[in-house]
Amino acid sequence: MATRFASQVYARRLERAAELTRDAGFDAIIVGTGPDFRYLTGSPAETFERLTALVIPAVGPARVVTARLELASLRESAITELGIEIADWVDGEDPYSLTLAGLGADAKLAVSDALPALHLIPLAQRTSAAPQLATAVLRELRMIKDEAELAALARAGAAIDRVHARMGEFLKPGRTEAQVAADIDAAIRAEGHDLAEFIIVGSGPNGADPHHEQSDRVIDAADIVVIDIGGPVQPGYNSDSTRTYCFGEPRADIAEAYAVLERAQAAAVAAVRPGVTAESIDAAARDILVDAGLGEHFIHRTGHGIGLSVHEEPYIVAGNRDVLREGMAFSVEPGVYFSGDWGARIEDIVVVTADGCRPLNTRPHSLVVLPG
Numbered sequence: 225m226a227t228r229f230a231s232q233v234y235a236r237r238l239e240r241a242a243e244l245t246r247d248a249g250f251d252a253i254i255v256g257t258g259p260d261f262r263y264l265t266g267s268p269a270e271t272f273e274r275l276t277a278l279v280i281p282a283v284g285p286a287r288v289v290t291a292r293l294e295l296a297s298l299r300e301s302a303i304t305e306l307g308i309e310i311a312d313w314v315d316g317e318d319p320y321s322l323t324l325a326g327l328g329a330d331a332k333l334a335v336s337d338a339l340p341a342l343h344l345i346p347l348a349q350r351t352s353a354a355p356q357l358a359t360a361v362l363r364e365l366r367m368i369k370d371e372a373e374l375a376a377l378a379r380a381g382a383a384i385d386r387v388h389a390r391m392g393e394f395l396k397p398g399r400t401e402a403q404v405a406a407d408i409d410a411a412i413r414a415e416g417h418d419l420a421e422f423i424i425v426g427s428g429p430n431g432a433d434p435h436h437e438q439s440d441r442v443i444d445a446a447d448i449v450v451i452d453i454g455g456p457v458q459p460g461y462n463s464d465s466t467r468t469y470c471f472g473e474p475r476a477d478i479a480e481a482y483a484v485l486e487r488a489q490a491a492a493v494a495a496v497r498p499g500v501t502a503e504s505i506d507a508a509a510r511d512i513l514v515d516a517g518l519g520e521h522f523i524h525r526t527g528h529g530i531g532l533s534v535h536e537e538p539y540i541v542a543g544n545r546d547v548l549r550e551g552m553a554f555s556v557e558p559g560v561y562f563s564g565d566w567g568a569r570i571e572d573i574v575v576v577t578a579d580g581c582r583p584l585n586t587r588p589h590s591l592v593v594l595p596g
Contacts, residue, residue: 227300228266228459229372234302237264237365238286244361246282251331253280253358254323254347256339259532260362262460265308267301269294275319275343281327287311289323320346334358363537368551373461373531374575377553380463381573381584383415384454388467388587392594395469397445401425401438408453417455421462421534424452431468431567434524434559445471445596448478448566450559454534462534464555465585466571471596481518482568482591485560488512489570489589492526492540492556496574496581502544509558510542518560527555530573552576553584 228234241264245253255261255278257271265288269276274291287309290298295312303310313319324347327333333355335344348354369377387408394407405423412420426436428447436450443449447470454464474482492509506526513522527540530553538546540554552575559569572585 226458227268228302231266231302231305233370233372234264234266235306236370238280238306241280241361241365242282242286244364245280245334245358248334248360249332250334250356250358250361251282252327253334253336253361254278254339254355255280255336255358255362256343258336258338259460259536260336260338260366263366263532265298265301265303266459267298267303268460269297269301271340271343273342274315275323277323277339277343279323279327284326285309289313289319291315291319320350323347324350332356334361336362366531367529367537368549369531369553369575370551374551374553376457376459376461377463377530377573377575378584380417380454380457380461381465383417383457384412384463384465385585385587386415387411387453388451388465391451391467391469391592395425395443395449395451395594397443397447397471397596400440400442401427401430402440404443405438408451412453412455416457417463418458418460419455420453421455422453424450424466426450426452426567428566429564432561432563432565434561434567434569447471448474448568448591450567450569452569452571456532460532462530462532464530464534464571464573465587466557466559466569467587467589467592468568468570469592469594471594473593474591478566478568479591481516481521481560484513484516484518485558485568485570486589488558489556489572492558493572493574493581493583496548496556496576497579498548498550498576500548502538502540502546502548503542505540505548505556506542506544509556513558513560521560521562522558523561524559526558529554548576550576550578
């Protein structure tokens, strides 16, 4: 599988980034390594104590500043094919002055939000005005997925669905959460994921902790088990899907609450379309749970954007009035949690289409009954 998209994809992104930089009134943005850098160059390079950064002026060609000994990390990127200048430096030279070369002491600069303070402060010391965050530019770029990104997300979603389809092989009473997680890890990798970014196996009372990972707790036949799994496929796009399992007929109160949760998740997915706000999707799920007396047991937002990062914008949460647009991709994952007893969550990734949405996860939403 290719480690990046075709070079013209990155050329379009860089052109758009320069346009948005101008629109925001910045003279340049400086992007440190991480998801933003990978989005714009195709390079998964990392910055340690030596600076690597992409400089995108409002006018003029972009360039990359990197330590000479890090040049190899850029080889598989689109940087060379795009003809982007690489300004390399060696220990003892000043990479920050090199980064700011040609921008002027009074330049209005913005930096990516993942740029470490180790590099941000030396840059700020060399400018007359403190750099601002480039979030307004970068979020606008990354929130709307292009066709190449949507195809990668669809591959990731289908692959993680296939792992959920095998849960009957892994999830059995008498096994520990950690043993189940180890099998899931192997299955995720076998399905083409680079790694298992996260594996939550929350059995019984552990299912009431939304961010429980796994433990040596032995799974009991009476348990409700939350399985939340995902990770990246090349070129770096993530899956994230949750289903809830049991080993026989659940207690009446569990079945009743789960039925409400299933209705809430379906209502939120049905509400997704261009022109509505992110917070309205949260409300579509939350109102059903509140009306059923379960509001206090839904303790997190309804969803988060996904792409090169597992969690990115847009966030599907009360107070977020961002208007949904075609090409946005995010999770819809209401849950209910009863401390010390049990929990449940249903999560799909959806993509906003011209007249609604397309779920990228298609496994059944009902409480999945496995052999006990």
